[in-house]
Every structure is written in C-alpha cells, then in structure tokens.
Amino acid sequence: MQIKPRQHLLDIWQAIARHSFEDGEWEWGEWGGRSSVADAERLLCLMYPATEIPAFRLDDPDTTERDVQSALKNVGGRLELPGKLVTALAEFMRTHAAEDKRPSFAGGNYFISGDPEQDLTPEQRELGVVDSFSMSITLSLATLGFLKVYETKTRRAEVRALIDELKTATETRLTAAMVSLLRSFTVNVFDPEEPQGRTLGKLLGQGQISERIVLQQFQRRFKALRATVSESFILGVDVADRIKDDNQLFEIGWAWSLVRDAPPVETVEPIGPQPDGVADPIPYLYFTVVALDGIQDLFSDRTLTLGLLNTEQQRLAEALRLRWEVTQQYWSGIARFGDGSWPLEDIPWRTTGQRLESEYFSLSVAAILVQDLVRRRATDDDLTRTVGIMERLAERGRITSRMTQNDPAIGLHQPGVRLPLQGSQTIGPPMQWTMGDFSAQLLKRSIQLCALSRNISAHDRLLRLAERIFDHVWIRRIRNGDGAGLWDHIQAAYPEAPPNEGPLSWSITERVTECMVAARQLYTQPPIRSAELATLAAALLSEATHLLGNEQLEPTSQADGSHGIALKSVEVKLRRARLLLDDQPGTAVALTLDVLGELDTLALARHTASRGV
Numbered sequence: 157m158q159i160k161p162r163q164h165l166l167d168i169w170q171a172i173a174r175h176s177f178e179d180g181e182w183e184w185g186e187w188g189g190r191s192s193v194a195d196a197e198r199l200l201c202l203m204y205p206a207t208e209i210p211a212f213r214l215d216d217p218d219t220t221e222r223d224v225q226s227a228l229k230n231v232g233g234r235l236e237l238p239g240k241l242v243t244a245l246a247e248f249m250r251t252h253a254a255e256d257k258r259p260s261f262a263g264g265n266y267f268i269s270g271d272p273e274q275d276l277t278p279e280q281r282e283l284g285v286v287d288s289f290s291m292s293i294t295l296s297l298a299t300l301g302f303l304k305v306y307e308t309k310t311r312r313a314e315v316r317a318l319i320d321e322l323k324t325a326t327e328t329r330l331t332a333a334m335v336s337l338l339r340s341f342t343v344n345v346f347d348p349e350e351p352q353g354r355t356l357g358k359l360l361g362q363g364q365i366s367e368r369i370v371l372q373q374f375q376r377r378f379k380a381l382r383a384t385v386s387e388s389f390i391l392g393v394d395v396a397d398r399i400k401d402d403n404q405l406f407e408i409g410w411a412w413s414l415v416r417d418a419p420p421v422e423t424v425e426p427i428g429p430q431p432d433g434v435a436d437p438i439p440y441l442y443f444t445v446v447a448l449d450g451i452q453d454l455f456s457d458r459t460l461t462l463g464l465l466n467t468e469q470q471r472l473a474e475a476l477r478l479r480w481e482v483t484q485q486y487w488s489g490i491a492r493f494g495d496g497s498w499p500l501e502d503i504p505w506r507t508t509g510q511r512l513e514s515e516y517f518s519l520s521v522a523a524i525l526v527q528d529l530v531r532r533r534a535t536d537d538d539l540t541r542t543v544g545i546m547e548r549l550a551e552r553g554r555i556t557s558r559m560t561q562n563d564p565a566i567g568l569h570q571p572g573v574r575l576p577l578q579g580s581q582t583i584g585p586p587m588q589w590t591m592g593d594f595s596a597q598l599l600k601r602s603i604q605l606c607a608l609s610r611n612i613s614a615h616d617r618l619l620r621l622a623e624r625i626f627d628h629v630w631i632r633r634i635r636n637g638d639g640a641g642l643w644d645h646i647q648a649a650y651p652e653a654p655p656n657e658g659p660l661s662w663s664i665t666e667r668v669t670e671c672m673v674a675a676r677q678l679y680t681q682p683p684i685r686s687a688e689l690a691t692l693a694a695a696l697l698s699e700a701t702h703l704l705g706n707e708q709l710e711p712t713s714q715a716d717g718s719h720g721i722a723l724k725s726v727e728v729k730l731r732r733a734r735l736l737l738d739d740q741p742g743t744a745v746a747l748t749l750d751v752l753g754e755l756d757t758l759a760l761a762r763h764t765a766s767r768g769v
Contacts, residue, residue, distance in 0.1 A: 171641025290450030318555030409439030
C-alpha cells in the first residue's frame with residue numbers, strides 16, 4: 157500500500173473530529189483517568205500537522221483548504237476551527253497545572269504498578285515523566301507558532317483575551333519542560349567489574365573480544381567525548397571525579413523522570429519551585445530517544461525562523477543541545493563499536509541499567525543512530541547496514557513475516573515491553589512504563605532513514621519496507637465504535653493477541669501522525685539523482701539539439717503554420733529538459749525522447765513529401 161500522507165492525515169483528522177468533538181466542543185473523556193502525556197499526544201495529532209505542513213494550516217481561516225474543512229466539519233466552519241483549538245489548548249494548560257499554578261507533567265494513568273496487589277499512590281501518579289517533558293516542548297512550540305499567526309486574524313475581545321492567557325501559560329510550560337529535561341539528564345559511571353560493566357563489555361565484545369581489549373577500545377573511542385562531558389556539564393562531585401578515570405565505563409542519556417538529588421536549574425523565568433527528583437541516575441534507552449526527539453524541535457528551522465524562544469529559553473536550549481549532541485555521539489559510537497560487525501546487528505539489544513533484552517531496545521538504539529546519521533551525513537556503508545537492521549527488526553517483530561503459534565514476538569505489540577522505573581519504589585509500590593508502539597516507531601525511523609538515503613538501492617529497499625510496515629499499521633485501526641479510524645485494534649493483525657485494555661491508544665495514533673508528516677517531508681525533497689541517467693540525458697539532449705538545428709534549416713511555406721508550431725513545442729520541451737538535467741535526469745530523458753520522436757515525425761513527413769507519395 158502506497159503511503160499517501162495527505163489523504164491518510166485527512167482520514168486521521170476526520171476520525172479525531174468525530175471522536176473528540178461533541179457538538180463542536182472539545183471533549184476529553186475520562187476513561188482510565190487523565191495523563192498529561194495522553195492529552196498532549198491527542199492535541200499533537202492536530203497541532204503537529206497543522207504547524208508542519210502548509211496545506212494543513214488552521215491558524216489563518218482564509219487559507220484553510222477545502223479538504224481540510226471537510227475532514228473537520230464536525231468541529232465547525234473554517235472561521236471557528238482556530239478558536240476551538242485555542243479553547244482546547246487553554247483547557248489543557250489549566251488542567252495540567254499544580255495547585256500553585258506551576259506546570260504539571262504527571263504521567264497519570266500511563267504509570268502502572270509493578271505489584272499486582274498494590275495500586276500506585278496519588279503522589280506517584282503525579283510524578284513528572286520524560287515523555288511529558290518532551291511532548292510539552294513539541295506542543296508548546298506548535299502552539300506558540302499557531303498563536304503568532306492567529307492573533308493577527310481575529311478581533312474578538314474574548315478570543316484575544318484567551319490567546320493572551322494561553323500564550324503566557326505555554327511559554328511557562330515550555331521553560332518548565334526544558335528545565336525538567338535538563339534535570340532528567342544523567343551520566344552513569346560504573347566499574348568494568350560491576351554487573352553493569354560486565355553487561356556492557358559482553359555487548360560490545362560480542363563474545364569475540366576479551367573484556368580487557370573492550371576497555372582499551374572504549375577508552376580510545378570515547379576519550380574526546382569523556383573530556384567533553386566532564387568539562388561541560390555541572391555534575392555531582394562523585395560523578396565528575398569518576399568519569400575522568402579512563403578505567404571506568406559510562407553511559408549517558410535520560411532517566412525516566414527528574415533524577416534524585418538533581419540540583420535546581422537557575423532561571424529567571426517564573427516556573428515556580430522545582431520539585432525533588434526520585435529517579436535513579438540511570439539512563440533509559442526509550443526515554444533518551446523520546447527526549448532527543450523533543451529537543452530537536454528547539455532548533456528546527458521553524459522555531460528559529462518564527463523566533464519562538466525568548467533569551468532565557470535560548471540559553472536553556474543551548475544547554476540541551478550540547479546534551480543532545482553528546483548523547484547521539486555516544487550511542488552512535490556504542491551501536492557501531494569495533495571494527496567488525498556492529499553490536500547493534502546482534503539483535504536483540506540488552507540494556508545495562510535494567511538488564512533487559514528486547515527488539516524494542518534494538519529499535520531505540522537504531523533510532524538514535526538514524527538521528528546521528530542525519531546529523532553527520534552518513535556513508536553509504538553505514539546506511540546499507542542500518543537498512544538491514546531495520547528489515548530484520550520488521551521480520552523479528554512479525555510485521556513482514558507471519559506469526560507462529562505461541563510466538564513470543566506478540567508481546568512486542570500487546571501488552572508491549574514493560575520497563576521498571578527505578579527509584580519509584582521509594583514513595584510507594586514499584587512503578588512500570590509500557591512501550592507498545594513498536595510498529596509505529598519502526599515505521600517512523602524507516603521513513604526518516606529513507607529521507608536521508610541518497611543511494612537508489614538503499615532508498616528503494618527502505619521505501620518498500622516502509623510501505624509494508626504501513627500496511628501492517630493501517631489495518632490495525634479501530635473499525636467500529638467510539639475510536640473508529642484511530643488506533644489500536646491489535647487483533648486485526650494478530651488475532652491471538654490479548655484484548656486491549658482501553659478504547660484507543662493516543663500514543664500510537666500520535667506516532668502514526670508523526671509518520672505521515674515525515675512521509676510528506678520525504679516526498680517533497682528532490683528525487684535521487686542517477687549519474688547514469690544524467691549521462692544518458694546529456695547524450696540525448698546533444699542529439700536532439702543537433703537535429704532541431706538541422707530541421708530549422710529546412711524551407712517551409714507560409715501556409716504550413718503547423719510546422720512552426722511543432723518546432724516551437726520542441727524548443728520549449730528541450731529548454732525544460734536542460735533545466736531538469738541536474739536534478740531530475742529521468743524526467744529530462746523522457747522529455748528528450750519525446751522531442752526526438754517529434755523531430756523524426758517531421759523528418760519522415762518531409763521525406764515522404766519529397767518523394768511525391
């Protein structure tokens with residue numbers, strides 16, 4: 157099934173309008189309790205395409221496309237759409253604020269208890285989570301850009317007052333989310349003889365290299381990065397001293413929440429008191445990927461062009477950018493460690509902090525690697541090997557291969573991979589986080605990698621893979637009832653899967669929306685230039701130009717106007733072919749072949765006439 161981002165996004169928007177708007181008013185619903193993560197995901201299903209794709213803009217009623225109006229007709233007319241979104245966004249900001257009005261990033265019902273005999277405490281439900289910090293950055297930037305345009309298009313006093321309230325709340329939430337991500341970042345240093353050290357040594361050595369050689373290679377490969385981390389970050393004294401020791405191993409990334417004993421971040425912005433952290437200072441692959449995705453939006457072209465960050469936020473963004481860069485460098489280096497096969501190619505990946513293994517963790521490392529490949533313009537070899545990893549993950553996840561009887565791979569999708577949230581047990585029963593979006597994440601990374609690839613063979617493999625994954629994801633839409641057209645109906649792909657716990661998953665729905673935005677960006681970039689086609693096109697153009705010049709030497713009667721018109725058409729096509737030669741040589745070939753055919757027709761007609769036939 158070909159990915160058609162415009163049509164599929166319209167289908168998603170129509171389903172959301174049917175589900176989330178009651179008589180034109182936004183309806184949150186109360187199933188399972190509220191979560192700042194789920195509510196942000198739901199709003200991003202609308203706000204992300206509306207701010208990233210010009211054809212889906214909703215901030216200027218005069219430019220709203222007809223098919224967009226039709227998809228959102230349950231919400232209201234084009235003049236009402238932006239006001240309805242402002243109302244929903246303002247309600248989100250009010251709902252997810254603490255009693256002292258500071259922003260709340262509670263995981264809510266997304267947290268689950270690791271002890272079936274005990275429910276989580278209200279204090280645990282209110283804990284902030286990296287998913288919410290990251291989603292809040294993306295949602296806040298989308299909202300600020302939206303308001304920047306819409307406030308110039310409306311004169312209604314009550315709407316302008318609501319816009320002012322929303323803008324203030326959004327700016328505060330954005331700053332608080334950035335501060336929270338800074339306080340969730342961690343560097344975990346450990347001895348090679350500790351359990352974590354042994355796990356990392358085996359992962360990097362792949363059973364082929366001794367632990368001593370692995371340590372030596374680790375020292376050489378990460379010497380510069382170790383110096384950058386130790387000199388650039390404000391770390392605890394113990395960590396700062398240990399990371400300078402070349403005989404110590406380390407990991408960097410984001411914990412699941414604010415790190416225990418993380419010092420407050422100094423800021424002049426009015427974000428209120430900064431809560432104490434409870435998370436152990438151990439990076440999680442999943443939360444690291446989520447954090448990297450959100451931070452990337454802080455220095456996107458759109459953010460910089462619209463000037464969405466104030467001076468203080470720019471300072472915080474630079475601090476996050478440094479962490480973003482070193483984290484990508486670290487995990488990209490770990491994924492490609494050694495001179496032979498990559499550790500990432502040894503699926504499934506085993507985490508050191510939680511000592512769990514799953515294809516999902518391989519996908520998480522691959523996601524960071526893809527971001528790093530985009531950043532540093534990867535080699536063809538890196539791309540080709542990464543394509544193979546993506547194809548194997550799709551097969552092992554039973555997306556492109558059939559499910560066997562009692563197949564353990566079904567756990568990747570339902571109920572998903574469970575992560576123990578280390579440190580949560582200090583304030584109640586142990587907490588867990590579920591990752592059930594393997595298919596949507598794999599689709600997103602495959603599309604991103606496809607957009608990066610400028611190798612025709614790798615590009616075609618990735619595009620075919622993305623289309624097969626999309627087939628799988630698309631049939632998992634809910635078919636009937638309240639969430640029809642949204643996700644996730646797991647039994648449509650895996651009939652033996654246990655039933656879903658809730659009516660729908662905003663997590664997967666939002667990920668699929670992101671995939672459609674990424675697919676749109678893939679199709680809007682120039683096609684891959686083929687050197688072979690460029691050579692052929694140049695040769696064809698040379699022949700066509702010569703034959704045209706020859707044809708223009710032939711005498712024609714004034715009555716024969718059709719001959720002049722035909723030559724004019726040939727000139728226009730040749731001019732167009734020359735313009736496209738560098739960027740679209742295949743199109744240039746097609747145009748030139750057409751020209752050669754027309755010139756031959758003219759020559760044949762003249763030859764026939766000269767013989768008196």
